[in-house]
Amino acid sequence: MQHHLLSIAPMMDWTDRHCRSLHRTLTSRAVLYTEMLTTGAILHGDRARLLDFDAGEHPVALQLGGSEPADLAEAARIGEAWGYDEINLNVGCPSDRVQSGRFGACLMREPELVAEGMAAMAAVVKVPVTVKCRIGVDDQDPEESLFGLVDLCAAAGVRHFVVHARKALLKGLSPKENRDVPPLDYPLVYRLKAERPELTIVINGGVGTLDEAQAHLAHVDGVMLGRAAYHTPGLLGEADARLFGDGDTVTPAEAVERYRPYIARELAAGTHLAAMTRHMLGLFHGAPGARTWRRILTVESVKPGAGLEVVDAALAAVSGLQDQRLARRLEAGEAA
Numbered sequence: 001m002q003h004h005l006l007s008i009a010p011m012m013d014w015t016d017r018h019c020r021s022l023h024r025t026l027t028s029r030a031v032l033y034t035e036m037l038t039t040g041a042i043l044h045g046d047r048a049r050l051l052d053f054d055a056g057e058h059p060v061a062l063q064l065g066g067s068e069p070a071d072l073a074e075a076a077r078i079g080e081a082w083g084y085d086e087i088n089l090n091v092g093c094p095s096d097r098v099q100s101g102r103f104g105a106c107l108m109r110e111p112e113l114v115a116e117g118m119a120a121m122a123a124v125v126k127v128p129v130t131v132k133c134r135i136g137v138d139d140q141d142p143e144e145s146l147f148g149l150v151d152l153c154a155a156a157g158v159r160h161f162v163v164h165a166r167k168a169l170l171k172g173l174s175p176k177e178n179r180d181v182p183p184l185d186y187p188l189v190y191r192l193k194a195e196r197p198e199l200t201i202v203i204n205g206g207v208g209t210l211d212e213a214q215a216h217l218a219h220v221d222g223v224m225l226g227r228a229a230y231h232t233p234g235l236l237g238e239a240d241a242r243l244f245g246d247g248d249t250v251t252p253a254e255a256v257e258r259y260r261p262y263i264a265r266e267l268a269a270g271t272h273l274a275a276m277t278r279h280m281l282g283l284f285h286g287a288p289g290a291r292t293w294r295r296i297l298t299v300e301s302v303k304p305g306a307g308l309e310v311v312d313a314a315l316a317a318v319s320g321l322q323d324q325r326l327a328r329r330l331e332a333g334e335a336a
Helices: 017-026 039-044 047-051 069-082 096-100 104-109 111-122 142-155 186-195 210-216 227-231 233-243 252-268 273-280 290-300 308-335
Strands: 006-008 031-038 060-065 086-091 129-134 160-164 200-204 222-225
Touching: 006 233, 017 031, 017 233, 017 252, 017 273, 031 039, 031 086, 039 047, 039 060, 039 069, 047 069, 060 069, 069 086, 069 111, 086 104, 086 111, 104 111, 104 129, 111 129, 111 142, 129 142, 142 160, 142 186, 160 186, 186 200, 210 222, 210 233, 227 233, 233 252, 252 273, 252 308, 273 308, 290 308
Parallel strands: 006 031, 006 222, 031 060, 060 086, 086 129, 129 160, 160 200, 200 222
Antiparallel strands: none
């Protein structure tokens, strides 16, 4: 399971196929997750639009939202046939949309139903079926809710769990607040791994850097990065070398070069440039020229007919600013 050392979290409206293809230019090893797709959407919606992904994205996991075992099984079967490497059930998303549809974090209250759904999926697919959960919801005792859910699902054959190490408070907190306000309890997740050593336990929630990820890996099998990977994707360029001991660091500029052929293919297929560049805005975060990069992409990508020349202009501006800064440093050194 070494590839699960690092995975990139499913994030609604963010981790679409363009985002995943960008992330793949930075790390060849991390597991990428789709946005959560409801069983209803997969069974009755536009499957090609929802499920298509680029062959370069592997390993890639399909995340489902739903609670009806027969629907979950059918959606899992479709996902496997589509080529996904893993089918994951979301038992952690606190969104209002999710509660009304009886999927996401409210399912922490129905662990038997979750286990039934997992067993139904496992019976029809050969790829791993996995669970992403919280440690509990509302007034649940996290020790009981987390261990109870995991044990029931393990009895149904699940071996892999991603645990967002905080509760979801479904009453009174917005989905955004639920990502920050409930306190993190990393030690509880560490204990889950220590007491269930045969299971693969991946920790999620509040992990902002690869240093933090490495610290967690002393206690659990893997780390899932969410917003840090999205807002500062450049950090993924060091992931393969640092976490997997494999390959060289990929610089943001190299990632742009690797992403260009994908952008060109998508533009030719009719995708708007802004649909792809919106995921690239944080690529040079903290580097000289980052603001210029964001400005050019934000302003120019939305214009009719915008193409690769926008990306090239933004990259040239960043590189130019970085070259200027280097030249100034060298001059200052010589003067000294």
